[in-house]
Amino acid sequence: MSDARLKWLLLPAGLFVLAVYAWPTLGLFRNAFNETGPTGAMVETWSLKTTAEVLADSFTFELTLNSLWLSLSATLLALALSYPVALFLFRTNSRFRGLLAVVAIMPMLISGVVRVFGWLAILGDRGLVNSLAQSFGLITAPMKLVFNWTGVTIGLAESIMPYMILALLAGFGQLDRTLEEASRSLGATPMRTFLRVTLPLSLPALALAAGLGFVLSMSAYITPKLLGGGRVFVLATEIFEQATTNTNWPVASVLAIYTLVLLLLLLAASNLAARGLKR
Amino acid sequence: MSYLELSGLQKRYRDAVAVDDVSLSVEKGEAVALLGPSGCGKTTTLRMLAGLVDPDRGAIRLDGAEVTRLPAHKRNMGYVFQSYALFPHLSVARNVGFGLEERRVAKAEIARRVVEALAMVRLSGLDQRRPRELSGGQQQRVALARSLVIRPSVLLLDESLSNLDAKLRDTMRHEIRSIQRSLGITTLFVTHDQVEALTMCDRIAVMHRGRIAQIGSPEDIYERPATRFVAEFVGRANALPATRDAEGRVVLWGERLPVAAPAGGEFDLFVRPQRIRILPISEPVADGMARVTGKVLRSVFVGDHVEVLVEGAAGQIQVELQSGTALPQEGAEVALVWRARDTLPFPRETA
Amino acid sequence: MPTRRLVLQAGLATVAAPALVRAQSSLSGTITLMSYAGIFQDNYTKAVVEPFQQAHPGVKVNYVPGGTSAQMVGSARAQKADPQVDVTIMDVTTSSIGNSEGLFEKLTPAEFPVLNELLPEARAAGGDYGPAVTFDHLVLVYDAALQPPLAKLADLWRPDLKGLLAVSAPPNIQGLALTAMVEKMEGGDHRKSIDAAIRKLKALAPSVSTFEPNPDGYSLILNGVVKVATGWNARSQLYADQTGGKIAALLPPEGSVFQINTINLTAGSKNRAAAAAFVNYALSQPAQKAFTERMFYAPTNGKAQIDPKAIARTAAAPESRARMIDLDWNEVLKVRDQWNNRWRREVVAAR
Numbered sequence: 001m002s003d004a005r006l007k008w009l010l011l012p013a014g015l016f017v018l019a020v021y022a023w024p025t026l027g028l029f030r031n032a033f034n035e036t037g038p039t040g041a042m043v044e045t046w047s048l049k050t051t052a053e054v055l056a057d058s059f060t061f062e063l064t065l066n067s068l069w070l071s072l073s074a075t076l077l078a079l080a081l082s083y084p085v086a087l088f089l090f091r092t093n094s095r096f097r098g099l100l101a102v103v104a105i106m107p108m109l110i111s112g113v114v115r116v117f118g119w120l121a122i123l124g125d126r127g128l129v130n131s132l133a134q135s136f137g138l139i140t141a142p143m144k145l146v147f148n149w150t151g152v153t154i155g156l157a158e159s160i161m162p163y164m165i166l167a168l169l170a171g172f173g174q175l176d177r178t179l180e181e182a183s184r185s186l187g188a189t190p191m192r193t194f195l196r197v198t199l200p201l202s203l204p205a206l207a208l209a210a211g212l213g214f215v216l217s218m219s220a221y222i223t224p225k226l227l228g229g230g231r232v233f234v235l236a237t238e239i240f241e242q243a244t245t246n247t248n249w250p251v252a253s254v255l256a257i258y259t260l261v262l263l264l265l266l267l268a269a270s271n272l273a274a275r276g277l278k279r
Numbered sequence: 280m281s282y283l284e285l286s287g288l289q290k291r292y293r294d295a296v297a298v299d300d301v302s303l304s305v306e307k308g309e310a311v312a313l314l315g316p317s318g319c320g321k322t323t324t325l326r327m328l329a330g331l332v333d334p335d336r337g338a339i340r341l342d343g344a345e346v347t348r349l350p351a352h353k354r355n356m357g358y359v360f361q362s363y364a365l366f367p368h369l370s371v372a373r374n375v376g377f378g379l380e381e382r383r384v385a386k387a388e389i390a391r392r393v394v395e396a397l398a399m400v401r402l403s404g405l406d407q408r409r410p411r412e413l414s415g416g417q418q419q420r421v422a423l424a425r426s427l428v429i430r431p432s433v434l435l436l437d438e439s440l441s442n443l444d445a446k447l448r449d450t451m452r453h454e455i456r457s458i459q460r461s462l463g464i465t466t467l468f469v470t471h472d473q474v475e476a477l478t479m480c481d482r483i484a485v486m487h488r489g490r491i492a493q494i495g496s497p498e499d500i501y502e503r504p505a506t507r508f509v510a511e512f513v514g515r516a517n518a519l520p521a522t523r524d525a526e527g528r529v530v531l532w533g534e535r536l537p538v539a540a541p542a543g544g545e546f547d548l549f550v551r552p553q554r555i556r557i558l559p560i561s562e563p564v565a566d567g568m569a570r571v572t573g574k575v576l577r578s579v580f581v582g583d584h585v586e587v588l589v590e591g592a593a594g595q596i597q598v599e600l601q602s603g604t605a606l607p608q609e610g611a612e613v614a615l616v617w618r619a620r621d622t623l624p625f626p627r628e629t630a
Numbered sequence: 631m632p633t634r635r636l637v638l639q640a641g642l643a644t645v646a647a648p649a650l651v652r653a654q655s656s657l658s659g660t661i662t663l664m665s666y667a668g669i670f671q672d673n674y675t676k677a678v679v680e681p682f683q684q685a686h687p688g689v690k691v692n693y694v695p696g697g698t699s700a701q702m703v704g705s706a707r708a709q710k711a712d713p714q715v716d717v718t719i720m721d722v723t724t725s726s727i728g729n730s731e732g733l734f735e736k737l738t739p740a741e742f743p744v745l746n747e748l749l750p751e752a753r754a755a756g757g758d759y760g761p762a763v764t765f766d767h768l769v770l771v772y773d774a775a776l777q778p779p780l781a782k783l784a785d786l787w788r789p790d791l792k793g794l795l796a797v798s799a800p801p802n803i804q805g806l807a808l809t810a811m812v813e814k815m816e817g818g819d820h821r822k823s824i825d826a827a828i829r830k831l832k833a834l835a836p837s838v839s840t841f842e843p844n845p846d847g848y849s850l851i852l853n854g855v856v857k858v859a860t861g862w863n864a865r866s867q868l869y870a871d872q873t874g875g876k877i878a879a880l881l882p883p884e885g886s887v888f889q890i891n892t893i894n895l896t897a898g899s900k901n902r903a904a905a906a907a908f909v910n911y912a913l914s915q916p917a918q919k920a921f922t923e924r925m926f927y928a929p930t931n932g933k934a935q936i937d938p939k940a941i942a943r944t945a946a947a948p949e950s951r952a953r954m955i956d957l958d959w960n961e962v963l964k965v966r967d968q969w970n971n972r973w974r975r976e977v978v979a980a981r
Contacts, residue, residue: 039963040723041730042707059971124855125793125839142793147840174367181331182364184351186378186429193352196377200368230799230841231978245801246966247700247727249707 031253040247050250054258063255064262067234070149070224071217074156075164078213079206082161086168086205087198090175101169105162112159116226119155120146123227147229155227160216164209171205204274211270218263235259280343282307282465283328283433288337290323297323299489301337305433310459310466312476315486316512321469324486325435328467330354341432352381357426361438363418365410371397371421372406378429396424399458416447423455427462434459434466440475452479473513477501485509507549507625516549517596520627529624532592536569537619541626549623552599557587557607558614570616571596578606589615658688659901661908664702665719665891667695669868670925674719677920682911689904699724706733706896713896716905719763719912722755722890722959723803723966729759734894737761741906744913744931752890752930755959760894763912764864764927767886767945767954768807769879771861773851774870780858783815783882787830792837796850796859799841799978800970803959804860807887809969810957815884820957824969831977841978851877862889867926867943885955888945891927922946 035043035050054060089101107115122128123145130142145151179201183193221236228237235255243252281304290298298320305311313321326332328339330351339347346354365374372393379389397403400420410418419439426434436455440448456479459466470476476483477497484494485508493505504510511518521531521540529538531548540546550569557575564570573591580602587598587607596615607613665674671693679691696702699721706718706728718725718734728734736758739745745753745761752762772780786795798804809820809827816826839856843849847859848869866879893912899905911917918929919936928946929936941947945954962969 037730039730039960040727040966042727059974120855126854144793176362176364178360178362178364179366181329181351182358182360182366183377185329185331185354185356185358186425187352187355187381188377189352192381197366201366225842226844228842229839233974241801244698244704245700246970247703247707247724249704 028253028256031249032257034250034253036248036250042247042249051254054251054254060255060258063233063235063238066232067218067236067259070152070156070232070234071214073153074160074217075210075213077153078157078161078164079210081157082164082168082209083202083206085161086165086172086209087202089165090169090172091177104165107158108162112222113226115159116155116223119151119158119227123151123154146227148231149228151227151229152224152232155223156217156220159220159223160213163216164213167209167212168202168205171208172202174201174204176201207270207274211267211274214266214270215263218259218266235262280340281305282309282342283467284338284340285324285328286338286340288324288327288334288339290320290327290332290334296489298327298334301486301489301491303484303491303494305465305467307465308463309482310456310468310480312468312470312480312483313486314470314473314476314483314513315492316471319486320489321471321486322437325358325437325467325469328433329356329358329435331358355429355432357429357431357434359419359422359426359434359436359439361441363410363422363442365418365421365425367410369410370406371402371408371410371413374410374421375406375425375428377425382429392428396428397421399427400424400454415443416451419443419451423458427458427464432465434464436466436468438469438471440470441472448475455479477513483513485512487512504549504623507547507628510549510623510625514551515597515599516551516623517555519548519550519594519596521546521548521624531569532571532573532594534569534571536571536622537567538569538622538624541624543626545627546624547627549625550596550617550621552586552597553584554621555596555598555615555617557589557598557600558616560612560614562614564614564616567619568616569619569622570614572612572614575607575609575611575613577609580606589613591615656688657686657904657907659904660690660692661716661899661901661904662692662694662714663717663719663908664694664696664705664715667697669865671695673868673925674921677924678912678917681917681920682908685911686904686907689907691908696720703728703733707731713898713900716896716899716901717908717912718894718896719891720894721803722762722892723963725756725760725892725894726960726963728894729757733897734759735897735899737895737909742910742913744910747915747931747933748913749930749932751888755890756892756894760892760909761913762890762930763893764891764921765930765945766862766864766889766891766927767881767950768804768811768889769861769863769866769881769886770858771847771851771866771869771877771879772858774875774878776857779878780880781883782880783811783884786834786858787837791858793839794857795834795838796840796843796847796856797834797838798843798847798860800973801966802842803889804862805841805973806962806966806969807889807957808860809973810887810955810962811882811885814955815882820955821961824972828972828976831973835977835979848877863943863945864926881950881953883953885953886945886950887955887957890959 032051033046035045035047037043085104089097089104094100120127125142129145133139133143175198179197180193183197184190188196219236221240224232224234224237239252239255239259242248242255283305285301285303288298288301301324313324315321323332327334330349334347338345366377375393375396376389379392393406397406400423402417402420402424405413405417410421413421440451443451452475468480480497482494483497483500485492485500487508493500493509500509500513504513510516519531521529523540524530524535527540529536529540538548560572571591573589573596576588576590576595579586582602584602585600585604585606587600589596589598598615663679665671675693679693683689683691694715696705702718702720703724706715709715710733725734737745737760748761755762770780770783797808800806809824812830813820813824813827816830818826843859847861848865850856851859852873861879863879863881866877870877870879893909895905895909913931915931915934918931918934921927922929922936922944923940926940926943928944945951
């Protein structure tokens with residue numbers, strides 16, 4: 001097929017995106033130019049007042065740092081946990097490989113809300129972890145594992161893991177068992193082989209997975225909301241809060257656009273970095 | 280005791296025996312080919328030697344020391360992979376220096392030996408390239424240099440030439456052989472290509488179904504195949520169903536041949552096409568020669584030789600003549616003549 | 631079984647509905663009522679919607695759960711050009727936003743004579759717009775097994791409750807109400823300053839398990855996650871009955887704050903006549919009586935004759951009214967962002 005005719009293949013998706021994404025996004029842009037009156041009423045106008053206020057508010061900066069920090073720590077934790085799993089799945093000749101892969105991405109099939117309540121049962125003051133630790137006499141008072149940053153980081157890491165495992169498997173193209181055998185035959189210990197061959201060759205996959213995990217974490221809302229106990233303020237929760245509790249659509253819109261721009265910049269940066277890695 | 284001793288090696292996989300029982304002695308400086316069709320266990324044997332596969336049974340001794348369970352990185356074996364397995368993220372120089380870096384050799388020493396190794400494989404000046412910027416032949420040389428630079432106890436080559444085109448393969452064959460000879464390095468060479476085995480090695484071990492069918496010099500293997508499989512696999516041969524007459528003499532196409540019949544049941548005679556001459560039907564033959572007659576079915580000029588197919592009373596015989604000789608007329612009645620000692624009788628396989 | 635008796639009484643109240651309502655039963659069509667989901671929907675449907683439909687057989691009331699009050703005003707805002715909802719019952723803090731955006735209609739006593747029966751504070755809540763339809767107040771909900779039981783607001787700071795509190799922080803209005811209550815407890819007045827409250831709440835923060843109880847504080851107590859939570863009286867009373875007294879509600883002697891739901895007629899309603907009839911009925915004595923006796927929201931119709939036992943469990947009980955802090959939600963709205971920020975920076979962030 002010629003390139004010109006190939007383009008038609010993009011038409012259905014293009015129309016779909018236009019209808020469900022571009023149109024609402026336009027509404028978002030419109031609201032960002034509105035203002036909010038002193039009692040919360042929305043004032044329809046065309047002004048940059050809301051944008052200026054949001055950008056000048058030090059809390060916006062705080063939220064940004066929080067979002068970045070949360071996304072970074074959740075992504076790194078998830079990456080550390082996903083990488084061995086993905087390597088195993090990539091390598092194994094087990095006849096259960098298909099089943100194991102499904103188990104690894106199973107959390108994707110479960111509603112986020114259900115997962116979060118699962119974590120409450122595990123990480124709560126009287127949850128599994130604390131009960132076990134107390135029954136073994138490791139601790140006397142329960143550890144605070146949930147309704148704080150720790151809980152959100154753990155829950156978020158778990159929720160992005162399936163996506164990262166899939167991204168890693170997709171990105172492992174260059175990883176070839178023979179290269180590791182070559183390394184070992186040349187005198188490198190398994191550890192050195194991992195450091196000198198496996199890891200460097202996994203870098204494109206790791207970058208891909210980390211980028212995906214980071215974007216997902218930045219936009220995650222349910223986990224910070226439900227596991228944060230009201231202590232974890234990030235951009236996504238603030239957008240929701242402004243839109244649905246404060247009825248402040250202009251501020252919510254400005255924050256949403258701000259987050260979108262932030263993510264686009266981060267994606268561009270990670271693309272550049274990935275291109276550098278491939279060289 | 281030989282420099283390298285494999286004794287009773289066995290490796291089973293879930294549902295198949297890859298290597299059944301392999302024993303082999305290799306002298307220092309010797310080049311031995313493991314020749315066989317795919318699935319015969321030759322690569323598994325090589326990988327057991329390198330420590331990449333653990334044998335289920337048997338032992339490997341190198342220079343008197345048992346290395347059967349030694350991990351790969353402690354064996355000091357140079358392994359050249361079929362796919363070359365060059366590290367795509369490292370330059371040619373870093374690839375070649377890899378083993379030396381792992382051996383904590385001083386930087387200056389590494390640099391010197393890398394240059395030396397690249398010169399040996401005639402790749403000087405390409406040291407900063409990435410593997411994917413090299414041609415297949417160049418990658419092959421890098422892989423060879425990388426394995427040689429660590430001064431391995433044994434060099435292991437796994438189908439190392441199979442990814443190259445015919446012409447390049449020919450060149451590399453000779454280069455590797457001359458490097459191997461000049462370094463005096465003990466070499467094991469896995470191949471399914473008999474020309475490679477015949478031209479590059481001091482001895483050939485022909486493998487069949489996880490066992491060694493025959494070990495010997497290239498000439499032994501070619502001229503005196505020990506089993507029907509070896510005769511069939513190495514070189515080309517006519518397999519001619521023959522019978523015994525009342526006196527127990529061998530009869531082919533109604534002619535008695537001065538050949539000793541093997542004991543037992545049905546058998547075939549193996550005759551290499553190049554060993555057969557085509558003579559006019561009237562020409563007499565000397566003693567010790569086998570002779571049958573037939574009609575020329577087809578003659579084909581193939582360049583360096585001529586292939587002639589002759590049909591006789593009970594089948595066909597393929598003859599290979601040197602080019603330059605006159606093409607026999609199709610349909611002509613001819614006599615096929617060969618030395619009786621070039622006839623190898625093997626019992627017919629029942630399987 | 632007090633609950634069953636209350637239901638019976640509600641049914642009788644319906645039968646005795648005033649002639650005024652019956653006279654309008656020529657109305658027809660469908661109207662959409664939007665309000666809270668869950669037990670509010672269940673009970674409001676039984677106590678008010680169904681009797682209304684019996685009185686007006688031609689009218690079908692479609693009850694649509696709208697999420698939180700803020701989500702409801704959001705829906706109204708999004709549908710401004712083409713309203714799909716005719717009547718909304720929601721918190722006064724959000725209905726006032728809708729009023730100032732022109733989403734809801736002004737109601738006049740000429741058209742809605744029932745307005746004259748309402749308590750002055752119920753009229754005041756909506757100004758010229760939809761008046762209060764229910765009164766509720768903030769309570770401390772606690773595990774009935776807690777020893778010693780919760781006796782006052784200051785008990786939240788009890789060391790034995792450390793880690794066992796669920797407190798809804800602002801912008802949730804429970805958090806706003808709690809701020810005013812703590813300020814009062816500390817001898818201050820929220821209209822002047824909340825410094826004392828913030829200082830005191832900061833000391834409470836380490837005891838708080840979650841500042842955002844999900845799905846709500848009542849469930850967290852019933853599931854054993856916390857012992858004490860902020861909550862609304864009406865729901866707490868109902869849950870106390872439904873769970874056989876596993877949870878209890880305390881109106882703190884230090885004072886509490888009214889929560890007001892208003893009933894709002896959508897500007898541009900497509901079936902205005904029926905919608906107006908519904909608003910009228912919802913504010914009428916029988917509807918107010920039925921709903922209060924069923925779900926313990928205090929009535930806003932001063933003339934409604936309600937079972938004293940039910941009244942005793944609502945904010946309308948004299949001793950409850952005496953404890954209410956004078957809080958004008960329209961004023962608090964203006965400082966909501968400011969309070970919200972102080973909570974985030976000074977209370978929630980405290981470790």
